[in-house]
Amino acid sequence: MGILVNSNTRIIVQGITGREGAFHTKLMLEYGSKIVAGTSPGKKGTYVHGVPVYNSIDEAIREQGAIDASIIFVPAKFAADAVYEAIDAGLKLVVVITEGIPVHDEVKFVNYARKKGVVIVGPNTPGVMTVGECKMGIMPAHVFKPGRIGLVSRSGTLTYEIARELGKHGEGVSTVVGLGGDPVTGLDFIDVAELFFKDPATEAMVLVGEIGGDAEERFAVYYKKTSYKKPVVAYIAGRTAPPGKRMGHAGAIISMGMGDYASKKKALEEAGIPVAETPSQVPVLLKQVLRQ
Amino acid sequence: MKLYEYEAKEIARRYNIPVPRGKPVSTPEEAQQVASELGGQVVIKAQVLVGGRGLAGGVKFASTPGEAREVAAKLLSTEIRGLKVSTVLVEEKICISRELYLSLVIDRAARKPVFLISEMGGVEIEELARKYPDKIKKIYIDPEVGYSSYMSRIAVDVLNLPWSSIGELDSIMKSMYKIMIDYDAELVEFNPLVYTCDGKLIAVDAKITIDDNSLFKHPELQALYGREYSEYERKAKELGFSYVELDGDIGVISNGAGLTMATMDSILYYGGKPANFLDIGGGASRDRVKEAVKLMLLHPRPRVLLVNIFGGITRCDEVAMGIIEALRETGSTKPIVVRMLGTNEEEGRRILIENDIEVYVEMDDAVKKAVELAKR
Incomplete structure (x- = not known):
């Protein structure tokens, strides 16, 4: 089980011949992900780690049959075009690894995808992985033990750190979802929580947030109201972040009086969600909420 | 990337948004010249890329060209919130009847541009949002549809303006959206937008922030990038690192924005103070590690360096070599505490230990050690 992807998900890699695309295709194949095709304009007829390359998704589907999902490694300048291609080809899930896409491009394709009922993971995400079944991303797989x-x-790396802490305490992961570090992303915490709360393989959720925006605050409001839910523990990065400064991620900035650590911690705690002070406290708090 | 007020106003003027008559100058003599051209009372505004300028004394009035010269001389020799003032904007003084707030930003939750509109202009939006969240009206724009004139009919009512202002307001709002799209702006803000004594709308202050990710589309703006940064911020950006300066004494080098912040936060949690945010990004090579470590070894503030690399596929022997080379090339004796995970961990650890550098497996242990060393 798990959410969004599983062992049956048939995947295409857009930008498969690039350095990152080719390298991670190899790692995803090694993990057992079903990568059936790749695209790279003008490279039709070549292979990357045994995966056939096409000029377009349309061609790939004609020759390889149905494809469910795409993972995008193309450079920021061409990323929006790749997303539209995937949506219009009828794919249901698009994982956008690319960092540095202009925010107005993101606004447009995220709205377009939502209207078409297509799920976008990212942009600027490590991807999504249902542990033991399917990796659609760039995360180091060995850090994630299978679990609940x-x-x-x-x-990205902070998630790996927390997955490692979970593993040390004998806890594993059902699915890991990277929302992405940009201000506008396809999924938010609420979207993913709704999937996890329905997933029989998931017993609790760990939310890893950071300063900037109000996604954590909105999740807290949702969590308080919803009746069907599972225990949640949170960690929020950026307590020491000064206002008005972008902390690496385009989305990690305290601006217009919104998005600081204190506001997120307060909102989550008021919704009954414990907030860990360090990554190492996450499994400890998780044990507590799971015992209750 | 933030634009200066005078740059934002030049853009506004080009899009037919009314702004006060005036000019940016960099000497008291020019200020006097501009003031005499404008005639009457003028306002002189320090051009700095920080908020709260008014409260920090960066906005002054002058009644005569001579006074304008004196005021400009004073402003051009001061610092506003730590930033040197090299340009002032000299403008005609506007007779203000009411101060309004009008901005266009990207709403993350709705994933759309949104107008923020309030009749309580002149205060910072931060304060407005905190004190009077109900006094801010939001109008969302569907990116497929764009701006539509009905939005100004909502705004004219929210702003409590006479119906006779509808044409001006519609034109201003339409131009704001056009600026946002044409310039890939994250923010277009007029605060205050003023309703003058003779019943006109004028943007008395203007802010435009350009999306850094879109600069490749705007070669004319690329040259401006980086000017809002401090010396070390600029050096770090030139090397391709994300970097933010703080005021603590423990230098932080990590990979990934989230982990870098978590490292800083853990320093605070264990009683220390981080000196900076430095994210060297994914797949840390020996050279990148070396450059990052060198930068922080040569930085005067940090007393201790904490390197926290969570490598999935990063090679720890490469990380270790990068650190050793940085020490060798700078000759620095600053203590370095390292935490690293990844491929070839044993080899990396051996290299560091041979060179008397403390290396840890757990993040908490490394952070505690760095805090302890900084207090020594």
Whole structure:
């Protein structure tokens, strides 16, 4: 089980011949992900780690049959075009790894995808992985042990750190979802929580947030109101972040009086969600909420 | 990337948004010249890229060209919130009847541009949002549809303006959206937008922030990038690192924005103070590690360096070599505490230990050690 992707998900890699695309295609194949095709304009007829390359998704579907999902590695300048291609080809899930896409491009394709009922993971995400079944992303797979915790995050390495802490305490992950580090992303915490709360393999959720925007605050309001839910533990990065400064991620900025650590911690705690002070406290708090 | 007020106003003027008559100058003599051209009372505004300028004494009035010269001389020799003032904007003084707030930003929750509209202009939006959240009206724009004139009919009512202002307001709002799209702006803000004594709308202050990710589309703006940064911020950006300066004494080098912030936060949690945010990004090579470590070894503020690399596929022996080379090239004796995970961990650890550098497996242990060393 798990959410968004599983062992049956048929995947195409857009930008498969690039350095990152080719490298991670190899790692995803090694993990067992069903990568059936790749695209790279003008490279039709070539292969990357045994995966056939096409000029377009349309061609790939004609030759390989139905494709469910795409993972995008193309450079920021061409990323929006790749997203529209995937949506219009009828794919249901698009994982956008690319960092540095202009925010107005993101606004447009995220709205377009939502109207078409297509799920976008990212942009600027490590991807999504249902542990033991399917990896659609760039995360180091060995850090994630299979288990009962749904992990949703706005960052990459910090998520790996927390997955490792879970593993040390004998806890594993059902699915890990990277929302992406940009101000506008396809999914938010509420979208992913709704999936995790319905997933039989997930017993609790770990939310890894960071300063900037109000996604954590909105999740807290939702969590308080919803009746069907599972225990949640949170970690929020950026307590020491000064206002008005972008902390690496385009989305990690305290601006217009919104998005600081204190506001997020307060909102989550008021909704009954414990907030860990360090990554190492996450499994400790998780044990407590799971015992209750 | 933030634009200066005078740059934002030049853009506004080009899009037919009324702004006060005036000019940016960099000497008291020019200020006097501009003031005499404008005639009458003028306002002189320090051009700095920080908020709260008014409260920090960066906005002054002058009644005569001579006074304008004196005021400009004073402003051009001061600092506003730590920033040197090299340009002042000299403008005609506007007779203000009411101060309004009008901005266009990207709403993350709705994933759309949104107008923020309030009749309580002149205060910072931060304060407005905190004190009177109900006094801010939001109008969302569907990116497929764009701006539509009905939005100004909502705004004219919210702003409590006479119906006779509808034409001006519609034109201003339409131009704001056009600026946002044409310039890939994250923010177009007029605060205050003023209703003058003779019943006109004028943007007395203007802010435009350009989306950094879109600069490749705007070669004319690329040259401006980086000017809002401090010396070390600029150096770090030139090397391709994300970097933010803080005021603590423990230098932080990590990979990934979230983990870098978590490292800083853990320093605070264990009683220390981070000196900076430095994210060297994914797949840390020996050279990148070396450049990052060198930058922080040569930085005067940090007393201790904490390197926290969570490598999935990063090679720890490469990280270790990068650190050793940085020490060798700078000759620095600053203590370095390292936490690293990844491929070739044993080899990396051996290299560091041979060179008397403390290396840890757990993040907490490394952070505690760095805090302890900084207090020594």
